[in-house]
Amino acid sequence: MKVVVMGAGVIGVTTAYYLAKQGAEVTVIDRQSGPGLETSYANAGQLSYGMSSPWAAPGIPMKAVRWMFMKRRPLFIWPLMSPVMWKWCAQMLRNCNEESYKINKSRMVRISSYSRDVMPELIAETGIEFDARAQGTLQLFRTDKQVRASKADQEVLAEYGSPYEVLDRDACIGAEPALAEVADKFVGGLRLTADRTGDCRMFTIALTEKCVEMGVNFQYGQPVKRIVVENGKIAGVETEFGGRISADAYVCALGSYAVNVLNPLGIRLPVYPVKGYSVTLPVTEDAFAPQSTIMDETHKVAITRLGDRIRVAGQAEIAGYSDRLGPHATDTVKYVINDLFPKGGDLSKAEGWTGLRPMTPDGTPVLGETHYDNLFVNTGHGTLGWTMACGSGRAVADVVMGKTPEISFDGLTAARYTR
Template sequence: MKVIVMGAGVIGVTTAYYLAKGGADVTVLDRQTGPGMETSYANAGELSYGMTSPWAAPGIPVKAIKWMFMKRRPLFIWPLISPTMWSWSWQMIRNCNAESYRINKGRMVRISNYSRDVMPELIAETGIDYEGREQGTLQLFRTAKQMRGSQADQDILTEYDSPFEILGRDACIAVEPALAETRDKFVGGLRLTADRTGDCAMFTVALAEKCAEMGVEFQYGQSIRAIAIEDGKVAGVDTEIAGRITGDAYVCALGSFGPRLLNPIGVKLPVYPVKGYSVTLPVTDDAFAPQSTIMDETHKVAITRLGDRIRVAGTAEIAGYSNRLGPHATDTVRHVIGDLFPKGGDLSRAEGWTGLRPMTPDGTPVLGPSQYDNLFLNTGHGTLGWTMACGSGRAVADVVLGKTPEIDFDGLTAARYAG
C-alpha cells in the first residue's frame, strides 16, 4: 500500500513512522524545507499527560473576560470579520459545561494515556535523543484561592488514574530548588508525576531521519494546492511543483491548515488556529534554573528545561492565520521567567517564536476515517500535539492499514461533527 502523508510536523512524522513500520510505502509532503518547522518547532516542550484537558470548561467564558483586563493576560481575541472564527468560538462556548467537559476530557485522556504508554516503545526501537526528562510538571499556585480551586482538577485526575501530589511551598522548592530564590511568589503547587518533557522539534527531526532509513520518502518544498476527488474518492494531491502525487491512501496531518484543503472537498472540520508564543534562552546557572516543567497558573505560562536551554511558552491569541511576531508579543512569557527564575537564564539572548495551534472547539483531535474511503485525518490536537503524537500516529496508522486500533475511536472521528 502506498500512503501519502500531508504534513511533516510531529503528527505527520509519527504517523509516517508507524505506517512504514506496518509495511506501507510512505511519502510525506510538506511546504517547508525540513520536518517540524511550524507548530512543532518551539512549543512548550511538555508531554502533558496529567494536564490533558479541553480549554472549553465550566467557567471559562467568565475567566476569559477577566483575563482580557489583565496587564499580562494569557488570552487575546482580535474581533476579526470572520464567520469561521465566530462559529468556532460559539461552538467552544457551547462546550463550556460540566457534561461536555467530562465527555471531551475522557476522549482526550484516552489518546494521551495511549501516547504515554507507546512512546517509550518508540524511543527504545529508534534510540533517538530528544533531551527527554521524566520529572513531572509542577503547576504553581500564586494564591491560596488558586490552590483551593485545584480540587476539581484533583478529582478528575483521580478519576482518570493520573498520579499527582499536592505540595506546599517547601515541598515545591524540594522538587524545583531554584524556586527558593522566589519563595514569596507562590503558596504551593500540584505536581503531575507522570508528565515528561522534551524537545519536540529535535524528536521530529530525529524520527524523520529514522523514517528515511526505513524507506519513507520526504518531499519538502511541496506546497499542496488541492486534494483531487474523482469517482467518490481521493485521486491524488495536487502540488505547485511536482503536480499530482498519487497513492492508495492519504492522511491529512496539516494542523491548522488542514481545513483549507478539506473544506473544498466537503470535509468540514471546526479546526481553527490559536496562536501561541515562546522564547528560548540559554541556562546561565543550573542551580538557579528549572529542572523540569513549571506551569504558572496565573499567567498560563509553561517554563520547561530542555538540556542547556529554557523554553518559556504561553499566551492564546485568536487572530486568524497571522504568524506575525510583534515587538511586545513575548512580554508575558519573558515576565514569568524573569519573575520566577531571575538568575536561571539569560533573557538578553532569548529567541522569540510564534506558532499556530490547531484547535477544535471541544478540545479533542480528529482522528481516523473521513467520508472518503481512502482519506484519513490526524489533526486538531491544539496545544497537545506533542503529548498525543505517538498515540494518535500509531492509532491512525492502524486504521489506514486495516488493523484494529488499540484504543476505541468512538467520539474521536469527524463523525461527531456531522450535522
C-alpha cells in the same frame, strides 16, 4: 500499500513512522524546507499526560472576561470580521459545561494515556534523543484561591488514574530548588508525576531520519494545492511544484491548514488556528534554573528545561492565520521567566517564536476515517500535539492499514461534527 502523508510536523512524522513500520510505502509532503518547522518548532516542550484537558470548561467564560483586563493576559481575541472565527468561539462556549467537559476530557485522556504508553516503545526501537526528562510537571499556584480551585482537577486526575502530588511551598521548592529564590511569590502547587518533557522539533528531526532509513520519501517545498477526487475516491494530492502525487491512501496531518484542503471535499472540521508564543534562552546557572516544567497558573505560561536551554511558552491569541511576531509579543512569557527564575537564564539571548495551534472547540483532535474510503485525518490537537503525537500517529496508522486500533475511536472521528 502506498500512502501519502500531508504534513511533516510531529503528527505527520509519527504517522509516517508507524505506517512504514507496518510495511507501507510512504511519501510525506510538506510546504516547508524540512520537518518540524511550524507548530512543532518551539512549543512548550511538555508531554502533558496529566494536563490533557479541554480549554472549554465550566467557568472559562467568566475567566476569559477577567483575563482580557489583565496587564499580562493569557488570552487575547482580535475583533476580526470573521464569521468562521466567531462561529468557532460560539462552539467553544457551548462546550463550557460540566457534561461536555467530562465527555471531551475522557476522549482526550484516552489518546494522551495511549501516547504515554507507546512512546517508550518507540524510543527503545529507534534510540532517538531529544533532551528528554522524566521529572513531572509542577502546576504553581500564586494564591490560596488557586489551591482551592485545584481540588476539582485533583478529582478528575484521580478519576482517570493520573498520578499527582499536592505540594505546599516547601515541597514545591523540594521539586524545583531554584524556586527558593522567589518563595514569597507562590503558596503551593500540584505536581503531575507522570508528565515528561522534551524538545518536540529535535524528536521530529530524529524520527524523520529513522523514517528515511526505513524508506520513507520526504518531499519538502511542496505546498498542497488540493486533494483530487475521482469517481468518489481520492485520486491524488496536487502540489504547487511537484504536480499530482498518487497513492492508495492519504492522511491529512496539516494542523491548522487542514481545513483549507478538506473544506472543498465537504469535510468541514471546526479546526481554528490559536496563536501561541515562546522564547528559548540559554541556561546561565543550573542551580537557579528549572529542572523540569513549571506551569504558572496565573499567567498560563509553561517554563520547561530542555538540556542547556529553557523554553518559556504560553498565551492564546485568536487572530486568524497571522504568524507575525511583534516587538512586544513575547513580553508576557519573558516576564514570567524573569519573575520566577531571574538568575536561571540569559534573557538577552532569548529567541522568540510564534506558532499556530490547530484547536477544535471541544479540545479533542480529529482522527481516523472520513466519508472517503481512502482519506484519513490526524489533526486538531491544539496545544497537545506533542503530547498525543505517538498515540494518535500509531492509532491512525493502524486504521489506514486496516488493523483494529488499540484504542476506541468513538467520538474521535470527523463524524462527531456531522449533523
